[in-house]
Amino acid sequence: MNTRDRLSLVLVGFSIWAAATMAYRQVGSIFFERSVMEYWLNVASTGALYTLVFVGLMRWRRIETKDWLQGAICLALPGMLGEIPILAGFAELMSNMQPKTAGRYAAFLFSGYSILLGFAWFKAVREVRLLTSERLH
Template identity: 30%
Template sequence: MKFFYFFGFILWLAATLFFRIAGHYILVPNVLILTMTFLVTIPLIITVTFPLYKFKKLNNDNIMKAALSIALPGMLLDIISFLNFNTVFPNLQANGSTYFGAWLLFAYSLILMTGFIKISTDKKA
């Protein structure tokens, strides 16, 4: 599972850098933009998790462990991000923390949900 912890760290780092650079464009008090941000997250999470589970040929029991291992580093590191929100995300407005927090809960929930979905990693399926 070390690989998935590392992958979770890289995913957290990429998302943190993305929101540090471009978060002020998508975490704004605009229902359409926020809705699109949340909707785009669904295929993004599917794209970065399921192919990885298949590539690593995980059985369904190990997929749950992998999903937890992917989510955990970011969940822990985002504690630091939130405690230093204005420093880590200087481009985001004050209300951006609310939208960002909601998005994080949504994204981590999606990652964890991928652990409950049974997939076939058998090439014959």
């Protein structure tokens, strides 16, 4: 994975975070303030979507599987850092949602980033093990 790939993924990650944050600022109550079942469906489907988009980006950029964790970090870090001021000023910045929704919103973010990073870690470790075992034989 080269510097251009890393910078590209950071910019894509920032763009995805900014677009999603603006969307949730407008219609977040639909996703986070309905029933518990709808909330968990949103969590699961978004985690799956993160994974699919990530795999597509990695393949499109032709990034080797052993570098996927690095790619996931580049993709996720802008959003993780960008959420710090959003969560700190949730009531003012995400005004279409109730202040008590901040917990659900934060849990949603943690789950999405955890799914993305965990998936990338699993795939990268598996690939490194395969490459290492091939070298030993």
